[in-house]
Amino acid sequence: MQKILMRKIRQNLGRKIGxxxxxxxxxxxxxxxxxxxxxxxxxTLEKLLARILTKFEVIYKRFCRNGFDRNLEQVYYDHWLHTDQIVTIETEGxxxxxxxxxxxxWGLLLAxxxxxxxxxxxxxxxxxxxxNSFDFFKGLLKRKI
Incomplete structure (x- = not known):
């Protein structure tokens, strides 16, 4: 029974990207x-979405092959906005x-x-x-409700 249940869970496992x-x-x-x-x-939303998904597909296939390797990490940081940003962490007083x-x-935010x-x-x-929720404008990290 456990083997059948695990197979069913794997079949229904999905990914969401926002x-x-x-x-x-x-x-x-x-x-x-x-x-x-x-x-x-x-x-137009349609053309922009098509362009994003085309680029994303290449990156996603690379991730599936190699994981979050050093090269992909560098590409990520080359386009990331938050390095050295000073924030207030609401949940830590x-x-x-x-x-x-x-x-x-795990891709957790290091602060x-x-x-x-x-x-x-x-x-x-x-x-x-x-x-946690990141308010970019206020420089505030707070617990999601």
């Missing part, structure tokens, strides 16, 4: 279309921390506690995105 892009809304941030020169045709990256094994004059205290948190 992305948020502002293509047309003027607020609260600027949109992709607002960044285009006036001579260029605005993005409002502690200030500097974002250092992500863990290689280094800051003390006096923003000097590292030596304490490092590995924060899970499933239970």
């Amino acid at each position: 992305i948020g892009l502002n293509t047309t809304n003027a607020a609260p941030t600027t949109s992709l279309n607002a960044l285009l020169p006036s001579t260029q045709t605005p993005f 409002g502690a200030r921390a500097r974002i250092k990256g992500i863990t290689r094994n 280094e506690e800051l003390g006096w004059e923003d000097r590292p205290t030596g304490k490092v948190w590995e924060l899970q995105s499933d239970s």
Whole structure:
């Protein structure tokens, strides 16, 4: 019975990937279309999604073959915005921390506690995105509700 159950679980195992892009809304941030020169045709959601999925497929196949190897990690960090960003961690009593990256094994956010004059205290948190929310504008990490 256990063998059948495990096979059924594996068959139903899926993956979900999320992305948020502002293509047309003027607020609260600027949109992709607002960044285009006036001579260029605005993005359409269909073409943009097709382009993203085409690129993603190449990266995903590479990940399936090699895992999160050093080369893929470098590509990730080349496009990442948060390195050395100073944030407040609400769940740790409002502690200030500097974002250092992500863990290689589980992709958890690495945050280094800051003390006096923003000097590292030596304490490092590995924060899970499933239970924490990152407010980019406020520099705030808080528990998801």
